[in-house]
Amino acid sequence: MLFRVEKRMTTPPSLMVLVPVAAACAAMVFCALFLLLTDRSPVAVYGAMFEGALGSEYGFSETIVKAIPLVLCGLGISVAFRMQVWNIGAEGQFYMGAFAATWVALNFPSLPAVVMLPFMMAMGVLAGALWGVLAAWLRNRFSVSELISTLMMNYIAILWVSYLVYGPWRDPKGLNFPLTAPFPEAAILPSVGDSRVHAGLLLALVVALLLQFVFRKSRWGYEIRVIGSSPSAARYAGLDIQGNALLVMCVSGALCGLAGMVEVSGIVGKLQAGISPGYGYTAIIVAWLARLHPIAIVLVSFLFAIIQVGGFMVQTLGVPAAVATMIQGAILFFVIGADIVTQYRIYRVSGDGSEVND
Amino acid sequence: MKEPLIRMTNIVKRFPGVVANDRVNLEVYRGEIHAILGENGSGKSTLMSILAGLYKPTEGTMEVSGVERKFRSPRDAIACGIGMVHQHFKLVEPFTVAENLMLGQRRGGMLVEQGKVAAEIRELADRYGLAVDPDACIWQLSVGEKQRVEILRLLYQGSRVLILDEPTAVLTPQETSELFQNLRRMADDGCAILFITHKLNEVESLSDRVTVLRSGKVVGTQVRASLDRKALVNMMVGKELQVQPVRKSTRIGEVVLELKAASALNDMGRKGLDELSLSIRSGEIYGLAGVAGNGQRDLAEVIAGLRPMTGGDYLLDGESANGLPPRTLIEKGVSYVPEDRLGMGLVPDLNAVENLMLKDYKKAEFGGRWLLDYQKLSDWATGLVQEYDVKLSSLLQPVKLMSGGNLQKLLLAREITRQPKLMVVLYPVRGLDIGAIEAVHRLLIGLRESGAAILLVSEELEEIVKLSDRVGVLFGGKIVGEFPADALDLEQIGLLMAGADVQAGGEDSALSR
DSSP states (O other), X not given: OEEEEEEOSSOOHHHHHHHHHHHHHHHHHHHHHHHHHTTOOHHHHHHHHHIIIIIXXXXXXXXHHHHHHHHHHHHHHHHHHHTTOXXXXXXXXXXXXXXXXXXXXXXXXXXXXXXXXXXHHHHHHHHHHHHHHHHHHHHHHHOOOHHHHHHHHHXXXXXXXXXXXXXXXXXXXXXXXXXXXXXXXXXXXXXXXXXXXXXXXXXHHHHHHHHHHHHHHBHHHHHHHHHHHOHHHHHHTTOOHHHHHHHHHHHHHHHHHHHHXXXXXXXXXXXXXXOSSXXXXXXXXXXXXXXXXXXXXXXXXXXXXXXXXXXXXXXXXXXXXXXXXXXXXHHHHHHHHHHHHHHEEEEEEOSOOOOBOO | OOOOSEEEEEEEEEETTEEEEEEEEEEEOTTOEEEEEOOTTSSHHHHHHHHTTSBOOSEEEEEETTEEEOOXXXXXXXXXXXXXXXXXOOOOTTSBHHHHHHTTOOOSOSSOOHHHHHHHHHHHHHHHTOOOOTTSBGGGSOHHHHHHHHHHHHHHTTOSEEEEESTTTTOOHHHHHHHHHHHHHHHHTTOEEEEEEOOXXXXXXXXXXXXXXXXXXXXXEEEGGGOOHHHHHHHHHOSOOOXXXXXXXXXXXXXXXXXXXXXXXXTTSSEEEEEEEEEEETTOEXXXXXXXXXXXXXXXXXXXXXXXXXXXXXXXXXXXXXXXXHHHHHHTTEEEEOSOIIIIISOTTSBHHHHHTTTTTTSGGGOOSSBOOHHHHHXXXXXXXXXXXXXXXXXTSXXXXXXXXXXXXXXXXXXXXXXXXXXXXXXXXXXXOHHHHHHHHHHHHHHHHTTOEEXXXXXXXXXXXXXXXXXXXXXXXXXXXXXXXGGOOHHHHHHHHTTHHHHHOGGGOSTTO
C-alpha cells in the first residue's frame, strides 16, 4: 500500500478557509501540550489570555491599539507580495515614517492640528515610500534582490532613529532617557473617549476597504495580478514590470510609513528607540496567513493582537509573555504546513503505478 | 558476427495518449559510434532515456552483454556501464569539477580524497583529450568545457556506453570538431557511443552506423560504407506526404514585414539569428520549415520586440521598427502566438476573462483611466468564447484547467479579434487532437483571407504544405531556401532542414534554383 501525492489544479474554496482555521486550532492544541508539560492548565492560561485581551474595556482597547499597526503594515506588505515583490522592509519603512512625522512635530510645534496632522501624515507616507522605492530601484537597476535590500535597510532605519533619540533629538528635560521631547497637543491623533484607541483605526479600515476595491476593480490591480502570476506573460503582453515594481514598493512603503506616523502620533506622543516591537515582521506573517486578502488581514491582525495582549496579561499567572510569540510561531508553522492539504491531493494506491523513475 | 553490447528488443513506450516508441529494435556494438537520426518527436530521446534508465519501457526487453536487465533508475543503468549526457547539463555550478564527479559516487569511505580524485580525473582527461582543470568551478567553464565534464563523469563512473543527446546543439564549430575527435578516441578504446542528432553532416562525418526513427518506429539502419543522404532524408521525413494544399490566397498585397540581415543572440548568448532576411506580404502565409532550435523562437521574439537585435533592420509597413518595445508593436498590429501557451501566451492561474482582456484592458470601452468594468468585459469574453467555439465549464475558472486545444483557441481568439496585420505563430498545433488542429487551421486561413500577413513556424511539413503560400527553410539562424507553394520540392526541403546545403553546397543548393 502506498500513498500518492498529486498537485491539485484548483483548491475548493471551502478548503481555503477550513484548512487554515483547523491549522490554527491545531497550533493552539500543540501549545497546550507544551503548557501541560510545564504543569500549567492550558484552559486556565488560554482563558486568562482571552479574558485579558477581550474581557475588559482596557484589554479590548489595548488589543485594538496593537492591531492598528499590524493592519497597516500587513496591507502595505500585501500590495508588494501580490506582485511577488518580497518587501521584508515594513519594519524599516515604519521607522522612517515615524521619524519623518516626528521631524514635523518637533520643528513646527506651533502649527494648528488641522495643518499639523496632515503634514505629519504626508511626510510619514513620503519617507516610507522613498525607503521602499529605493529597494525597487536597486532591483530594477542592478537586479538586487529586494528580499536582501529591504531587510538590510530595516537596520539602517532602526539605527538611524536610535541615533536621533540618543543624540541630537534627545529631550534635554528627559532625565537622559532616549526619548524626544513630547509632541505638542496639535500633533496627537484624536482618540476615542479616554481609551488609547485613536483615529488610526479608522484610517486602517479605510485603507483596507480601499485596497480591496483597488485589487478587484482597478486596472492597476489587474496589472499586478498578471505580473505576480506570470512575469513572462506580462512581458509578452507589454506590461511595464519595472515601473510597476517601483509603484508597488512606493505604495507598500507608504502604508508602512503611515503605520509609523500613526504609532508616534496616536500612541507614544514622542519618538523613542524601539518604537515598534517588530510590527513590521509580525505583519509579514499576518499578510501571509491572510493570503494577501485585505479584509482577512484586518481579521488576522486582530487575532494576533489578541494573542499578544493576552500573552502580556497572563504574566500575572506566572506564565512568561513569550507564550504569545510561541503561539504566533506555532500558528504560522501549522498553517504553512497545512498548505500541503490545499496544494496537493493525497490518496492511497495499491501496487506501483509509477512510470518515471527520475 | 560479434556479440552486441546492448540489444533492445521490441521496445514499446506508451505515454497517456501517445505511443512514443513502437516495437523498436536496436543493437549497439563495442567500439562503434551510432547515430540516432530523426525529427523532433520521432521518439529518439524517449528511446535513449529508456536505455539510460530514466523511463521504464511499457513492453520489450533489454540485454547488456547478453544478460537481460531491467533498470529501475539511472543508477541501475550506470551500474551496467550506461550513462547519458543530457541537453541540459546536470552539474552543480558552485562546485568544482572534481566535486561534481564525486557526487553520487558510493565507492570509498567517509572521507573524500580530493587529491586522488583529481589525479584520476587528469589521467582520464589526458587519455581522451578532454582537457579540463579538476579544480575549476563549473560556473567558470564554457559550455564546451561543461560538456567535457559531463562526459568525464560518465567515464569516471565507469560507463562504457555513452549516450549524448544532441551534443552539438550548444557547441561552436571548433568545439564540435574537437568533440568528434574525442568521441572517436573513446570508441577506439572500446566504448560504444550513441548520439542523438538531426543533422546529416554530423551523421556523415562521425557515425559508423545510423538508425533512423520516424513516429516512434525504426525505419532503417545504414552503415557508413553505404550511406545515402537522399535515402536518409526520405526515411526521416517520409516520402508519402499526401496533403492537398488549401486553396491559396488570391489577395496578396503589400509587404508588411521585412527583415534585412537581422541578427540576434539566443538565450545561450550565441548567434540565434545570423543575418536573416525575410519579407512577408499581406494576405500571405509564409511557412517556415526547420528543425526546432535553429532560431525559430529567436526570430519570433525579435518580431514581437521581446529580443533585441544585434544587427540588421526590421521594417513594418516600410517603417523602421528597430528596438520598439512589445507594447508599441502590439499596438501597431503585431501579434505573437508563442509555442508555450501556458508559460507565455496565457496566465495559467487567471480565468478566461482575465486572459482574453490581456492586451485590450486599456480600451476605453472597458472602463475609464483607472477602473475596469468587469461586467462589460465578461459579456465581451462570452461573445468571443462563443464565436471561437472555446469549450470551458466556466469563464471564471483558471485557464490552466482547460485542454490544449481550447487553450489554443482561446489564445487565437484573443489575438485574431484584435485584427492584427502581422501574426507570428509558433507550432500552433503541437499537442492538439485532429479536431482542434482543423479548427486552428481554419482560424489561420480566415485571418489570411482578411488580409493579415502570417509567419507560420512549424516542424510538421504536412502543416506547412497545407497552409503556406510560400515556404522557407530555417537552418542555423538563416533562411537557407525559399519555395513558392506551387513548386515545393519536399526532398530539397528535407535536405535543407538537415543542414545539407550549408555543409555540402553545390548540387544540393536550393538557392541556386
